[in-house]
Amino acid sequence: MNPETLLPRLRAELDDGGLRGSFLVRDLRTGTEIGIDPELEFPSASLVKIPLATATLERIHRGELDGSAPIDVQPGRATMPGPTGLTRFRHPARVAVDDLLYLTMAISDETAADTLFALTPPAEVTRMTRAWGVSGITARHPVAELSDTPAERFDPADVHLAHALAINAGTAGQGHPVPQLDITRASSGSARAFVDLLEALWKPSKVDEEVAARVRELMGLNLLRQRLSPDFVSDATKWSSKTGTVLNMRHEVGVVEHADGGIFAIAALTASRVPAAIQPEAEVLMARVARELRDHLRV
Template sequence: MNTEALLLRLRDELDEGGLRGSFLVRDLRTGQEIGIDPDVQYPTASLIKIPLAAATLDRIHRGDLDGATRVEVTPGVAATPGLSRFRHPASIAVEDLLYLMMAVSDGTAADALFGLTPPAEVARQVRDWGIEGISVRNQLGELSDTPAERFDAADVHLAHSLAIGAATAGQGHPVPQLDISRASAGSARAYTDLLEALWTPSKIDEPVAARVRALMAENLLLHRISPDFRSDATNWASKTGTLLNLRHEVGVVGHADGQTFAVAALTESRVPAAIQPEAEALMARVARELRDHLRAAA
């Protein structure tokens, strides 16, 4: 199937499944790429933990921060796995906070790290590395203060209906976490650029990039596009992001034959439901078919 026909079919499948999104797959050896609306920006939720991890590790590498420094963490609202569900305050080293943030997407750990390297500093560092299109505006605790937290579990679909129906044509939104001018945001292209900078020689020092790659490989949240990229013949490292009707994942797949692809899938659902395995499967299939097409052309 030629590229144009493939993209048309995949767009139709996404629409039929109630999804729209920003997808991009890039061959990290050749630079060839294929995508669907790769420059459309979305609020990125927990994807922002990748630049936060890189900026924190850069400070450790430069000697500006000691990875063994212990940070006092107070449990927060039990909205994400990890420290927010602790019953007592804890003292945790910076490098261990990095692990919790990336392995289980611990938002409380992320905010402890933001306390050391604020969003504006993370954004400046990303720009200094020559990566454009990633905004870093908020701490992660703000993601636990959406309409979804104001409804009982049986009524959470009402929060999703608000998320779906209240967006403006310019991607503004009365829910600030869904407004790309107020929330941390990015596109598939911007996050693919970041992945490329982490996996190939770039302005990011190699010890920093190597540690981010290792942390992403330790990600334990593998329910989204990961099932379509993990196998005995591949290496897969990724990070998810979730907020109301947004479902994202970005990662890098390395094949046994040496081919390596950066994959970014940022999606928005029109279905008012919190749990949507069909949406997860659809976005994974679209991302895999884009990868398969690019791999076959190499």
């Protein structure tokens, strides 16, 4: 289908589904790409864990950190739905840096990620990301703040009010009274920026190949697969990804590798204007749009 026909139709479908988004699909063999507002910046939520993991592994590679070193981690003691792993632990634990990386990427464990951020602060992660030639991704704060939003202050029956605030209180310049949604205060990035990072991890780049290979492995172990995965996983593909969620923001970025040699980097960053915490139909829609963009390049 001609892009002049495809893109307006997909934009209309997103709008009908209550979504706006930043999408980009790039053929990593040819560099050909297609997207919808790929430069539009969003709060990145847990997508920031990809550059965090890469930076941590780079420092291990340099000998600045020891991946086998055990770290005493205080329990998160989270009780609200959502957080996983150490974030829900009730008692202190001792975990090696390598295993914190696994927890951070496979189950998006916030306590594990913030233990890594204590070793490599957000400003340093940003600096290292720029050094790899990837601009447009900024780490600004620990990820535990993603579970300290207005949604956690409402009873479950009233959580839609937090989503209504998230939807209606933003400014035209993407400022927001909720700091996790303000792109000048939150960790942020665009679909293009994250696809650039994926390309740096899947193709030869300034990222050391051993480091990139381990990040690819960790992304392949991601267990949160309710968004784009259903449209890209099959016996003839390998899907490696990371999700990100905060209030009405739902993201996923990843790479699909086909048995025929095709390889595509995909980023889908979305914001919903539907005031509901659980929206499986939004995830189905964002996956369908991402797949149609991929299909357009694959023909």
